[in-house]
Amino acid sequence: MSPMKSSSGLNENIAGMLCYLFTFIGGIIFLAVEKRSRFVLFHALQxxxxxGLIMVGHVLSAxxxxxxxxxxxxxSLLGIIVWLLTVISSLQGKWLxxxxxxDFAEKQLRHL
Structure with a gap:
């Protein structure tokens, strides 16, 4: 578990998990709110x-x-598997x- 606090006041691992728990919307919220935690920003970007890519894929599949x-x-199956893996790993404080x-999220993080 990560003892560090994010600028949202939450522990980093909880904030990282919330980025995924609420999927696309959670990531957007933490991109707007987070100011210092690279852990939270990475997970929000990812x-x-x-x-976002899964949503676009769903639209195109129609x-x-x-x-x-x-x-x-x-x-849908991929989305559920990714969602479970990312929620659990970020809650554990891992940089999955x-x-x-x-790689894309990591590159974007360097520009923030």
């Missing part, structure tokens, strides 16, 4: 990116004839870096 429902189902998305 949350916005991964769940335009796929025949395979659209299958793609949407697979995206997702493939591709984690």
């Amino acid at each position: 949350s916005v990116t991964v769940f 335009f796929l004839p025949l395979f659209g429902p299958l793609v949407a189902s697979l995206l 870096k997702l493939p591709w998305v984690g």
Whole structure:
């Protein structure tokens, strides 16, 4: 567990977990509120990116004839798995870096 406090007043691990618990919206809120914790900012960026991509994928899958429902189902399953992994790991104070998305979030963090 992370004993450090974020600028929101919450422990870093709790704030990081909330970034994922409320998926895309939680990430946006903590991007707006957080001023100093790189841990929370990383998880907020990663949350916005991964769940934003999944939402876009769901929208695009509606335009796929025949395979659209299958793609949407697979995206839903992926979303649930990613959500569980990220909520649990951030609550434990871990920097779980997702493939591709984690690298993107890390690069963006350097510019904040």
